[in-house]
Amino acid sequence: MPSSPPPAPPDPLRATAVALLNLSGLGLGYLLLRRRVPAAACVAATVVLLLVALPADADGVPAAALVPYAVLLLPAAVHGWFAGLRTRLVWPGQRPVALVLGVVLLAVPVGGALWYDSARKEAVERVLLDRLDRADRQVGAAGRQDFATAESGYRDALAVYRDLAVHHAGSRAAAQVPDRLKTYYSTVAEAYSHRDYCSAVAPLAYLRTVPDAMPKDQLGTLAHWPDDRLATSLYECGADGLATGDTGWVTRFGDLLSTFPDSGQAAKVVPAVDAAEKKAAKAVSGSDPCTAVERLHTLNTQITRLSNGTDAAADGLTAVAGRAGRSGDAGEYECGVKQYRDGDFEQAQQTMRQFVTDNPHHRNAGRARKIAIGAEVAQTLPAAGKKLPTTGSGGGISVTVKNDSPDDITVLYTGPVTGSFTLKACGSCKAYSFADSLISGWEPCSDSGKHYPQRTISLPPGTTYFVHKPKHDSTATPGSDTAGLRYGYVYTECAYTTRTPGSAY
Template sequence: MPSAPPPAPADPLRATAVALLNLSGLGLGYLLLRRWIPMAACLAATVVLLVVALPADADGVPGTALVLYAVLLLLAAVHGWFAGLRTRLVWPGQRPVALVLGVVLLAVPVGGALWYDSARHEAVERALLARLDRADRQVDAASGQDFGTARSGYRNALAVYRDLAVHHAGSRAAAQVPDRLKTYYTTVAAAYSHRDYCAAVEPLQFLRTVPDSMPKDQLGTLAHWPDDRLATSLYECGAQGLSTGGTDWVDRFGDLLSTFPDSGQAAKVVPAVDAAEKKAAKAVSGKDPCGAVKQLGTLNTQITQLSNGSGAEADGLGKVAGRAERSGNAGEYQCGVQQYRDGDYAQAQETMQQFVSDNPHDGNRDHARKIAIGAEVAQTLPAAGKKLPTTASGGGISVTVKNDSPDDITVLYTGPVTGSFTLKACGSCKAYSFASPLISGWEPCSDSGKNYPQRTISLPPGTTYFVHKPKNDSTATPGSDTAKLRYGYIYTECAYTTQTLGSTY
């Protein structure tokens, strides 16, 4: 007897049936040929693939695994074809039935692939929805922070929305992006809805940059949603700073005029600045004229700065700036009077001298000059500052002032009458020693051989305060005298210089 049955005649139809059955991935062709080891290998490869692939996720099956499995199925089909070419099948007896069965069972890998693709697609959708949800939570978390801290969170969420809209346009998550963007805009601009206009400026400026990265079809009307709100915030924040004396209102109004020059909010800038100037000018006559003058000076500088880059509004702003300067200059008079009455004589003198210089045609100029003289006298004789100098002049009492010093001197006096004049130096006079006034019988301006420069003025009765000071020596200590003038007397004042080591009097 032969050791094995003789091989069957070659049958390509049977071989094809075995190959098709092996393509199912279940090794059924080997089963019909009783090839248990190759069958087990096919089943093991299919199990490994299922373990790797299931459950379906967004990443799918690794490409290497798919390639290896496909190669294995092809090898099993080729090997099964050659093995079934001369080997009879255990079942079914008819070859066409096996062939049909092989074709039918091809639906197993094809159907599995289709099912897996659908499952993976759903996993991708769920993953995209999860990304969308995380971005939403990030926006919600950022809403409780100040914008400077929350900016990075808003940017990250926006990047997710953009990626979903651009790279996953057909997904369920991408379909929800337009609605999410509406929430995003209202959340970022929450300060505007709370009427916190200054805090709303930066977030609204940020929202105006969103169309640079987000497709316009996703934004719709949101593309211009921040514009009117930003214009309103810039105006309201600037108006608030203007009314409280801040400095950032110039930047706010400047941004408004440059970004939205034709807006209704921009048209309100000049009237707002004009009202602020008028209010400050009115305050010059109030309780704090010096503060009002300072504010007018600041306004002049700020409005001039704003007008330099304000386009169509430049002329109107320039006129307001000029009026602020004029109002501030005129207000120096009231400020100087207030300083004098408060006893700040040095500042009053400086203010009044500045007023005289700034306002050559003002009706208060002569009085301001008198007050400046009185303030200078009061710095040496504080009692002279008890009354505000008047513009009165003349009187019935003669007072002669002589200069017994080698320097030109300025004589200042205030009381019922205020004024000043200069006496030339006495060419033959010298400075006295510091001890000269202590010598018995010493008397300045008494040398009959000298021709003392002198001037006689007429003053009314009352107390007049005199101060003498070298005209060209700001370091010398002024001399002073308090004279109580009465009718029936002729008075003489003598200015002289005493000198000690390092000092002149």
């Protein structure tokens, strides 16, 4: 007997049935040909593929597993076709049945592939939803921090929203992005909802940049949502700084006028600045005029800077700035009076001199000059500052002041009347030594051979305080005298110079 049955006649229909059965991945074609080893290899390859592919994830089947499987399965189909061409099948007896069975079993890998693709898409959806959830949590965590710290977190979350909207537009996660953006905007702008306007400026300004990163169809009305809120925050923060003296108000109002020049909030800038100037000008007549004057001068500088930085409302701001400067200059008189009465004579002198310089034709300019003189005298003779100098002049008592000094001298006096004048240097005079003043009978201005520069003034009775100082030597110590003047006497003041380790006049 032969060792095996003789080969069957060639049958392409049977060969095709075997190839289709092998394409199912279960090696059924080999089983019908009694070839168990290659059938087992096909089953093993399918099992390995299932172990690698399941459960389905967003990355799909790794190419390192799918390619070898295809390399094995396709040759198995080709080999099965040639093997089935001359080999009878174990079952079924009829070839058409085997062919139909092969076609039907192809539904296994095809259906499995379709199911796997659906499972993979669902896995992708879960991954995208998880990314969305993490971005939401990041926004929530950033909302519990100040904006400077949280800004990077907001930007990272926005990048996730953008990626979902742009690169995964058909996903369930992308469909939720518009609603998430509403929460995003309200969280970033939370300071505004609490009326913390200064803190709201930076986050609202940031929100105005979001349309540069997100598609407009995702934002809708949110694209312009921050505008009115930012304009309000800039105005309210600026107005608060203007009231408290914080210099940041200039920047806030400047940003408002340049960014939203036609807004209702911008229209309130000039009235707010005008009210601040009027309040400061009114305070000049109050208990602290010096602070009010300083405030007015500061306002003049700040408002001028604001008007130069924007075209909007520039004319109105310029007018307010000019009025603040004029009010500040005029208020220097009240400030100087306050300083004089408080005993701050050096500062009072400087203030009154500045007032006269700024307002030479002001109705108080004359008395301001007198107060400046009195303040200078009081720095040497504090008792001279007990009364505020008046604009009075003249009197019935003659006082002659002579200069026995080689320097030009300025004579200052205050009391019932206040004034000053200059005497030229005595050309034939010299500075006396300290030893000269110790000689018995020594008396300056007593040399009949010298012609002393002199001047006679008329003063009323009472105590008058004199100070003599060299005109061109600010380091010298002034000389002083307190004279009680009475009618019936003629008085003489003598100015002279002594040279000691500390020069005195």
